[in-house]
Amino acid sequence: xxTDLTIAEAREKLRAREFSAVDLTMAHLHAIEALNxxxxxxxxxxxxxxxxxxxxxxxxxxxxDARALTGIPLAIKDLFCTVGVRTTAASxxxxxxxxxxESTVTAQLLRDGAVFLGKTNLDEFAMGSSNMTSAYGxxxxxxxxxxxxxxxxxxxxxxxxxxxAVAARLSMGATGTDTGGSIRQPASFCxxxxxxxxxxxxxxxxxxxxxxxxxxxxxxxxxxxxxxILLGSMAxxxxxxxxxxxxxxxxxxxxxxxxxxxxxxxxxxxxxxDGMPAEIEALWQKGLGWLRDAGAEIVDVSLPHxxxxxxxYYIVAPAEASSNLARYDGVRYGARQDGAExxxxxxxxxxxxxxxxxxxxxxIGTYVLSAGYYDAYYLRAQKVRALIxxxxxxxxxxxxxxxxxxxxxxxxxxxxxxxxxxxxYLNDLFTVGANLAGVPAxxxxxxxxxxxxxxxxxxxxxxxDEETVFAVAAEMERAAGFTALPxxxxxx
Amino acid sequence: xxxxxxxIRRIASLARITxxxxxxxxxxxxxxxxxxxxxxxxxxxxxxxxxxxGGAQMAMKMRDDVVTDGGYPEKILxxxxxxxxxxFAVPKVVE
Numbered sequence: 001x002x003t004d005l006t007i008a009e010a011r012e013k014l015r016a017r018e019f020s021a022v023d024l025t026m027a028h029l030h031a032i033e034a035l036n037x038x039x040x041x042x043x044x045x046x047x048x049x050x051x052x053x054x055x056x057x058x059x060x061x062x063x064x065d066a067r068a069l070t071g072i073p074l075a076i077k078d079l080f081c082t083v084g085v086r087t088t089a090a091s092x093x094x095x096x097x098x099x100x101x102e103s104t105v106t107a108q109l110l111r112d113g114a115v116f117l118g119k120t121n122l123d124e125f126a127m128g129s130s131n132m133t134s135a136y137g138x139x140x141x142x143x144x145x146x147x148x149x150x151x152x153x154x155x156x157x158x159x160x161x162x163x164x165a166v167a168a169r170l171s172m173g174a175t176g177t178d179t180g181g182s183i184r185q186p187a188s189f190c191x192x193x194x195x196x197x198x199x200x201x202x203x204x205x206x207x208x209x210x211x212x213x214x215x216x217x218x219x220x221x222x223x224x225x226x227x228x229i230l231l232g233s234m235a236x237x238x239x240x241x242x243x244x245x246x247x248x249x250x251x252x253x254x255x256x257x258x259x260x261x262x263x264x265x266x267x268x269x270x271x272x273x274d275g276m277p278a279e280i281e282a283l284w285q286k287g288l289g290w291l292r293d294a295g296a297e298i299v300d301v302s303l304p305h306x307x308x309x310x311x312x313y314y315i316v317a318p319a320e321a322s323s324n325l326a327r328y329d330g331v332r333y334g335a336r337q338d339g340a341e342x343x344x345x346x347x348x349x350x351x352x353x354x355x356x357x358x359x360x361x362x363x364i365g366t367y368v369l370s371a372g373y374y375d376a377y378y379l380r381a382q383k384v385r386a387l388i389x390x391x392x393x394x395x396x397x398x399x400x401x402x403x404x405x406x407x408x409x410x411x412x413x414x415x416x417x418x419x420x421x422x423x424x425y426l427n428d429l430f431t432v433g434a435n436l437a438g439v440p441a442x443x444x445x446x447x448x449x450x451x452x453x454x455x456x457x458x459x460x461x462x463x464x465d466e467e468t469v470f471a472v473a474a475e476m477e478r479a480a481g482f483t484a485l486p487x488x489x490x491x492x
Numbered sequence: 493x494x495x496x497x498x499x500i501r502r503i504a505s506l507a508r509i510t511x512x513x514x515x516x517x518x519x520x521x522x523x524x525x526x527x528x529x530x531x532x533x534x535x536x537x538x539x540x541x542x543x544x545x546g547g548a549q550m551a552m553k554m555r556d557d558v559v560t561d562g563g564y565p566e567k568i569l570x571x572x573x574x575x576x577x578x579x580f581a582v583p584k585v586v587e
Contacts, residue, residue, distance in 0.1 A: 100567040200550070213546040242552050311530045322507060329508070331580050333571035342585050347510035359509055364523060366507040367495070377530070382543030384536050389544055421522065422529050438546075 002027040003169040003490040007072050007226040010172060014061060014071045021057035021071030025050050025115050028073045031490030032117065032170045035142075039488065041155075041164040043078050043136045045118035046085050053115040060113060068233050070113030075171035077162050078119035079126055080106050080217070081206040085116075089208045090124045090134035093334045093353025103206025104238045105175060105217045112233045117171055121161030124355045125325065126182055126210045129427035131160025132418065133357045141190060141411050142168040142486035146452035149487065153411040153453070156186030156427075159220070163190040166220045169490035173230050174220040179210050180313050181407070181431030183218050184443035188406035188456025191445040191484065193227045193473070195219050196431075198464045199438030200245035202231075203238035211320035212243075214313070214435045224444060224474045228252035231466065247464055255467035256474035261295030263472065266399035270306035271430060273408075280405045280455060283447045287403060287457045290479035291472065299399050303391040308384050309432045310425060315368050315381035316436075321358075322365025328353060360421065385436050392437040396462045401472050404430050406443040406456035430458060440466045442473045445482045454484065495520050495527065 002024050005013070014021060029047055036042050050073065057071035081087050081099035088094045102110070110116070123133040131139040131154055139160040141153040155164040159176030163186035166174050176183040178196040187194025195218045202217040209215060219230035232252050238244040267288060272281070288298050330336035330349030337352045339345035354362065368377035395402065408429050417423040434441040440463070443456040457476065461469035485492065497516040500523070504511040511519065565578050574581040 097571055100564075100570060199546075239553075239555070243546065245550065246553065305536070308533055308536055311533050314526065314530055315533070326508075330573055331582055332568075334573070336573035339583060342583050343508070344510070345583050346508040347505075350508055351510040354509070360519075360522060360526075362507050362509065363500070363503050363519070364526060366503045367499075367523070367527075370503060370506065379543055380533055380536075380538060382545060383538035383541040384533055386541050386544035387536065387538070421526060 001491045003031050005172070006223050007172050007221065007229050008223070010072060015066050017061065021054040021061065021115065022051065024071060025054035025073050025117070028117055028171060035168055035170060035488060035490065039140045039142060039164050039168055040137050041120055041139055041161040041168065041170060042075065042118045043088055043090065043121050043161070044086055046116060049085065050115050050117050057113055057115060067113040068229060069109060071115060072113070072172055073115045073117050074109060075117050075120045075162055075165040075174040076106055077122055077159050077175050077177060079122060079177055079208045080175055081208070082106055082116065082119065085119060087119065087208070088136065089126070090122045090136055091353065091355070091358070092135045093328045093349070095335055097333050101206060104203035104240060105207065105234045108236065109233050120159070120165055120174060123158035123160065124358050125208065125321070126158040126177055126179055127321070127357050127361055128157040129181070129185055129424050130154040130417070131157040132414065133355055135355060138414055139164050140488070142488035143191065143411060143453055144487040151413045153413055154189070156189035156411065158182040159186050162220050163187060163192055166190070166192055166222060167486050168488055173226055175234070176218055176220050177207060178216045178218055178435065179214045179317060180435050181428040183220065184431045184441060184456065184458060185407045185427055187220060187443040188454065189411040191454030191482065191486065193221045193224050193445070194443045195227045195231050196434060196441050197231060197235060197466055198245070198440045200243050201235050201440070201464065201466070203241040203244045205238055205240040209324040211317040212324060213320060214317055216435065224442070224470060224477045225253060225256050227442065228256050228470050245464065250467055252466060252470050255470040258467070258471040259294065260291055260472055260475045263296045263401065263468070264299050264399040265291050265296045265472065266299050266301035266395050266402040268301055268303040268306065268395065268402055268404060270303050271404045276405070277409065279449045280408070283455055284405050284457065287446050287476055290476055291403065294475050294479065301395045301398055301402070303395060303433065305384065305388045305391050306433065309388060309436060310429060312381045312384045312388065312436060313428070313432045314364070314425060315377050316385060318361040318365035319369050319378050320365070322362045322369065325358070325362055357421070388433060389437045392433070392439055400468050402460040403472070404458045404460065406430060406458040410449045410451065410453035410455055434460050439463050440469050442469050444473050444477050444480070446476065446480045447482070448484055452484070495523050
């Protein structure tokens, strides 16, 4: 099946002309046609654009101009602005929005020859861990519980559509964004590799902003090498993003072949909570064993402020969101609701255009930034954030990378954890630290739980040292030998 | 610190989000539960700690203060809910 190939395999076969880029794109478009009505992974499928791009890829291959991703079909999280293709952020308020410009990350993927299949579903404005807050409906996880195949599981979030699309073989890879875990947690829930690079590694220009100091674009793939190929294309300095880092992009694919001999791998003791399911604890130990067998040294380390990470995040992220989302006022773009006066028009537009979770976070953000409360909440959170960064810096004095579980559970069912926002927020317990500190992290599929659902392990590295993170991830991938497949997939 | 409905009304107005009267009470409950959970940050000793504003551990680059983009009003106005000529149009503000 063409849809089962990895990006690395398809790249070679396209260059050898074993099949055409149009063949490869059509195989994926047919898979989308067959499965998307059920999975709801795509909000918009750009069928004719994809075929045009595939034809151009074939022409480029015919003249020997093959680039890193020529002819590779990808899915784009509907948070990246794509010129001429509607970009909704899974919100009612952006239902009519067609960007007149292309985000830097997607422009770089197109520069390298990629084919875009369409725009994937997400939690509204990337605020969520289940894809349940999308105004365009929930996404079904293509994985099923062995004993309970009727249960509809969530793909995780916020990049749930991207994860479901890549897991179900509707796309060879996808873009995501990760503000508190929104690439790594869905990667863990869907048996994928999810890469959150260092802050500043991938440009945020043209990505609908949620929390600017925490938002990280990054890729989803089915192998660590494919993740390396995609990040290599997405990364790089962009003058249009003032926080974009002007540092060279190394060869991430080469880093995957480095091995881990002599590396020191840290195990943060604060991540070992009493409530951790035994299966996840066991898988974590197994993963550390693989690294020990491959010649790494396992070292106990401390990140003393771990338990304050989520509370810090739920001040900083809503504060930045309340500011970023102020732009949706029904004046320059997006859906408008009428009002007798200008102030009514604003209030009605934003009440109708934002869903419950987005409204909740804007209100929290407005409150923690308001006069009289700024010091008690926002300033204090920024200071705790500094202590969390110091924890990581101290740990990285002793070790080259950290290894932890990605999420505190496997995929849960639609409707679970919906009654209490805090229960949903706890999904990001292990991932949020890397966002607050801006350090790179990858989730890899490491094993299955008793229900046959995938569980991920996370590798966290030093700032701008994605290479070590890829080296450790690739070693663990080899040892894990993860070959399980989701029940719902193209040709499955 | 506990939010009452008057405070909810005030922050909703600051955030320009219309909230119906009967929604104030449920919202207050939800937000208080989240804020209560956040209060754990008060345990942390932050004396002498400099606040961290962003994820980038580097100084921002300087650039020349010049216009590098623009000159396409039709593209900018293409998404406007309402327009008048080359302007965005809104409900009347001043009688």
